[in-house]
Amino acid sequence: MAAAVPSVWDRWRARLAGDRGDASVQMAIVFPVVILLTVAVVQASMWYYAREIALAAAREGVTAGRTYQAGPGAGAARARQVLERTAGDSLRGATVSTAGSTGERVRVQVHGAAPSLLPFVPDLAVTQSASGAVERFTTPGG
DSSP states (O other): OOOOOOOHHHHHHHHHHTTTTHHHHHHHHHHHHHHHHHHHHHHHHHHHHHHHHHHHHHHHHHHHHTSTTOOTTHHHHHHHHHHHHHTTTSSEEEEEEOTTOOSSEEEEEEEEEEOOSSTTSOOEEEEEEEEEEOOOOOOTTO
């Protein structure tokens, strides 16, 4: 009596029976990549948020510093107020500088660092600046 030839379905079932545990191996490879991508997205979001805080403080500082007869420290003082109110732990070590300001233009720079989620990675540097013309009265044609 001749041996029966296994059908396609029998060969397919036999092949699948040998794949036990493949899902565990695949998850062991894929899961760390998914976690790393998630942490990277959160880290990028934290850095972007810290930049937006610094930019808002710089813009507020310029707005205060360019008003008519504002003192030389008005812009920096306003930027510090905004940072105290909004930065929290999202922008660490924030400093405000008005270097580069002249009698005709106000420039406010905010420096700080966005916190890092990874323990051995240093905080990410953030620098934002804004500038604007100082308001002053002029005579027509002058």
